[in-house]
Amino acid sequence: MTTQTLSPPELSTLRIEIDGEIGTLTLDRPDVFNAMSPEMIGEFTVAFGWLADRAPLRALIVTGTGRAFSAGGDVNWFREGVESDEHDLPSEVRRGAEVLHQAIVDLRRIPYPVIAAVNGAAAGAGFSLALACDIRIAADSAFFAPAYGRIGASPVCASAVSSRSSGCCTTEAGRASRVCWTRSSRSGWQTTRGRWRSATRGWMRTRRSTSR
Numbered sequence: 001m002t003t004q005t006l007s008p009p010e011l012s013t014l015r016i017e018i019d020g021e022i023g024t025l026t027l028d029r030p031d032v033f034n035a036m037s038p039e040m041i042g043e044f045t046v047a048f049g050w051l052a053d054r055a056p057l058r059a060l061i062v063t064g065t066g067r068a069f070s071a072g073g074d075v076n077w078f079r080e081g082v083e084s085d086e087h088d089l090p091s092e093v094r095r096g097a098e099v100l101h102q103a104i105v106d107l108r109r110i111p112y113p114v115i116a117a118v119n120g121a122a123a124g125a126g127f128s129l130a131l132a133c134d135i136r137i138a139a140d141s142a143f144f145a146p147a148y149g150r151i152g153a154s155p156v157c158a159s160a161v162s163s164r165s166s167g168c169c170t171t172e173a174g175r176a177s178r179v180c181w182t183r184s185s186r187s188g189w190q191t192t193r194g195r196w197r198s199a200t201r202g203w204m205r206t207r208r209s210t211s212r
Contacts (some may be wrong), residue, residue: 006018006056008023008047008050008055009046009047009050011043011046011047012039012043013027013028013029013037013039013040013043014026014027014028014040014043014044014047015028015065016047016050016051018055018057021056021057021058021059022057022058022059022060022061023051023055023057023059023060023061024060024061024062024063025047025051025060025061025062025063026063026064026065027040027062027063027064027065027069027070028065029065030064030065030066030067030068032071032074032076033064033066033067033068033070033071033120033121034064034065034066034068034069034070034071034126035070035071035072035073035074035075035076036070036072036073036074036100036125036126037074038074038092038096040074041096041099041100041103042099044099044100044103044106044107045099045102045103045106048103048106048107048109048110049106051106051107051110052106052107052109052110052111053109057112058112059112059113059114059115060110060112060113060114060115061115061116061117062114062115062116062117062129062130062133063116063117063118063119064119064120064126066120067119067120067141068119068120068121068122068126069116069117069118069119069120069121069122069126069129069130069142070121070122070123070124070125070126070129071121071123071124071126072123072124072125072126072127073096073124073125100125100128104128104129104132107129107132107133108132113134113135114132114133114134114135115133115134115135115136115137116129116130116133116135116136116137117137117139118130118136118137118138118139118142118144119139119141119142120139120141120142120143121142121143121145122142122143122144122145123144123145123146124145124146127144127145127146130144
């Protein structure tokens, strides 16, 4: 295994940290509650591509810096597009959604368990990101808010992965879809960062025992 394979890509809005066989991907824009800018969306494809194809890991934790997992799309970017004649906002949003879709596809290709450690808000596209993970563990401060219905928008990735998700708001795909399409939000339950890591190691032990 080469040094290049072991070294994660250097990114501006995301951090990849490796601790033995466990990796942590952290959304790192705490000043805007880890809202997804075009730069972050583009870096998701780089990060998830590396994690799916090259990372020497057995499990991955996805979380956010500060008080939020992710507040979803960056409203400052939307506002700039509305106020400036230089931007074709509908086209840029469409391109951003296409890139995010590809990032979610790459996330789903990761061959080891991916755990969303949800701290604070997981709203809009942040909700979709949490759903795309295999397991969600939520802090007391966590809440899930699709938010799409409030602006008459279609859920970005959420409806496609909700039927494959468990442990977020419910284990029933029908109820998960209803949450996606309405204004419903759900709160989290108590956990700590140490329990996220313990849960990851427990999952790894289960995978090892069942694969023998």
